[in-house]
Amino acid sequence: MTSVAERFAANLRALRDGADLTQEELSFRAGVHRTQISLMEGGERLPRFETVAKLVGALGVDHGALFAGIAWEPHEFKPGGFAVESGEGGGGAAEET
Numbered sequence: 001m002t003s004v005a006e007r008f009a010a011n012l013r014a015l016r017d018g019a020d021l022t023q024e025e026l027s028f029r030a031g032v033h034r035t036q037i038s039l040m041e042g043g044e045r046l047p048r049f050e051t052v053a054k055l056v057g058a059l060g061v062d063h064g065a066l067f068a069g070i071a072w073e074p075h076e077f078k079p080g081g082f083a084v085e086s087g088e089g090g091g092g093a094a095e096e097t
Helices: 004-018 023-030 034-041 049-059
Strands: 070-073 081-085 094-096
Touching (some): 004 034, 023 034
């Protein structure tokens, strides 16, 4: 099962690669330590809202690109959960976490 952190990591990595930036270059442009970029791309850490805004600006993308394949789905008779698409590019099946 793919977690939210893993899906966010795949999105961030794909966007950084698409922008032809190294982790160090992205960290400089975003004003975020390179270690944080590495932890986010490794699925070990999720960013704060402020960091998301910095990443969006540094990558020149819409914030939705970082959250592609991640959605909250409320349930009528039980607590809601995240629906996370597995794989890169949003083509995988949604899994609930």
